[in-house]
Amino acid sequence: MKKKALAALLCMALTTGLVAGCAGQPESSGSTSQRSSEQPSGNKTPETVKIGLMVSLTGNGVQAGEECRALAEIFEDIINNKHEGVSLPFAEEEGLPNLGGAKVKFVVGDQSMPDIALNEAERLITQEKVIGFCGNFSSATTKTVMVPAEKYRCIVLSEGTSNTLNQAGYKYYGRSFPGDDLFIQNTFEYLDDMNKTQNAGIKKIALVSEDSEFGTNIGKVEMAAAEKFGYEVVENISYSSIATNVTSEVLRLKKANPDAVIMSSYATDALLFMSTFKEQNYFPKMLFGQRGGFMASDFTQNLGTDSDYVLTTSRWNSDMNNKAAQTIAKLFKDKTGITLLGDTLTSVWDGVVLAALANQAGSTDADAIRAVMAEGLQLDPADDPFALEGYKYAENGQNEHGNAIIVQYKDMVLSTVYPKAGASRETLYPAKAWNER
Amino acid sequence: MFLQVLYEGLTMGSIYALLAMGIALVWGVMNILSFSQGEFMMVAMYLTFFFNKLIGWDPILSMPFVIVAMFLFGLCTYKLIIARALRGPILSQRLVTFALGLVLINGMTLLAGGQTKSITGLMFYGDIGLSFLTVSKQKLLLIITSLIVTGLLFFFMNKTKMGKAIRATSQDKEAAGLVGINTEIAYMVTFGICAAIAGAAGCAMTYYYYFMPGIGTNFMIFGFIAVCMGGFGSIGGAFIGGLIMGVIDLFAGTYLSVSYKYLAVSVIFMLIVTFRPKGLFGR
16 A cells, blocks of 8 residues: 555656656756757846856865955955945946846856866856856866867866967867966066166076976976077976975075076975975075966965065066055955965956956857957956956957066065066065075 | 985985884784875874964974874774774775875865965974084974884884784784784774874974875875885884985985986886885885
8 A cells, every 4th residue: 555655656756747847848958968059058148147166175276266265255246236436347236237137156166186177167067057167277177177168168268377278279268367478478578677677697597397287388488488588597397296305306406506496386385395495595596486386375374474585477466556456455355364366366357257258248158258258358447456458369269468467575475576567666686595584 | 415415315214204104004914005194194284283373382392292192093093984994895994094084184174274384483493504414403303203203113012012912913813812812902003003103293294394184195105105115014114115215216306307206216116026026124
């Protein structure tokens, strides 16, 4: 009797499910296998525009991921609610006006490893129905996320800097800020400028790069740039970012005695290098980082004033004379107690740009957004913390107006030192030896 | 330069040795690969950090407390997880510590966040400047800790009743049980000692290293290679294996190329296991 009742109940449940499924069909976006020719959220005006925020939930990038999530919450609040007198996009409105006031929601996905990033991106596209992605991508994770993004037609705005990303022929990819080539050109132009204006006498340089895609690509471009600009490379070190010691690397640098050391490192290895420099009582006249670990909040929080004199390329700095920049820097500091760094802001800002692109397109369709990317985003420069001349993406995905700056640490504060037009002070050079500080 | 490289190599080697000894002990007695040894070390680093932040203790002062805490942590882990896994299939026995390591990494991330931590205001800081060598005080602490732990471990295993019981259990568990040794207690204490060694290592390492929840993983592979070099089950072998690894790492990196240092370690490792498959001191 009980079995019969159970069977009847199951039949009813199945029938109800089927009926509900059929009734819901016109609104549903179809099965996963059908999605390859279909945009996740379609052309209809959605109530909520979801944007995938890809951050590291495990491993070395956890802290940067937490900071990105906090910043995303701030931007969600600014876009979705009315904030009069705030110089940031959509602050004066509630939601995205051209999409019927749709609210923006950042949905977090894990990108700790390239394979994890691929699965997470697919999940966010097919289940969460995000219209696109932003986040603190590396070049390697960008490449894997592009696989489902191209398959399901979904925009990815990533600041992975490898030049290979522009050469891959992606249709739905964009990078708002410079790639390795421009950052490195900027670096060497800066060295030339230092030799000219401050008589720095920099001739011999050493390159130190971690051996994943991030550092390897930078190392190659730096070698070519050093030759082009006429600098002698006295040491070119490639090391593992999971190294448990970098003493031999530092001993080699000490022996080669370059005028400037240019490094590409992640957070933990950048700190390990700094402690080994101090332990070996060695510090070059100029220590130059290519973002990464040198732009992480961990860097100054652990090193304190030992971070003094370190230079790094950046996309943004909180001393930029720009109301939007000051506003977002203050909101972030108030919320987290941490100073907002350029890499964190760019990672989430790409999501705001994506929302603005969808708003301008009046659609969440990837092709419509891509068309707006090509024609150029109309964003009030006063609302842009980066004060870029614009956001117009070439066919290879690169924003034609992306810009780079050079910043330097002193007393745990980053100040812009190059280009001169935006500099808040002169470069402190040469760096003082450890025992003179 | 030569002496400096040798000193730095021995320093690194002493860290690998501390890790390797814990792995060798657990394998020798219980036939379990302690994949979580690096994570035990990470937990000890955070304990030291919390002692420093909450009470202001220097890592040297907190070391005895961290060692005891880690010993108790090891006992609990054995009782709650390892002992049960030992009753299961061989694969579960092999992989349980791997899973434990992942739990510890993610648990610590939840508890303390993913930010890199460090301890400042250390009791011993700076260099001892000799004409032929610069001795970092922080690194000297690592070498001293390694030597003391090795000495104490040898004393415990060879001179104490419990140490002898553990050795007997490792040689033949059934026979040891027949002569009245409580093999369950021997296993539990072994695992506790393994965690306590990681405690000493973690505590000493906070003197030099910045750390975050994933730090143990980076050291583990070197710990295992050191054990294989020295010989599985041999504590002395693990110690020597660790030192050899550290010295090869530094000499190859400094005098050949940084790119070749892990290659050099791997080649020496392969040569050792080719000519002495059980390692230098394995039986």
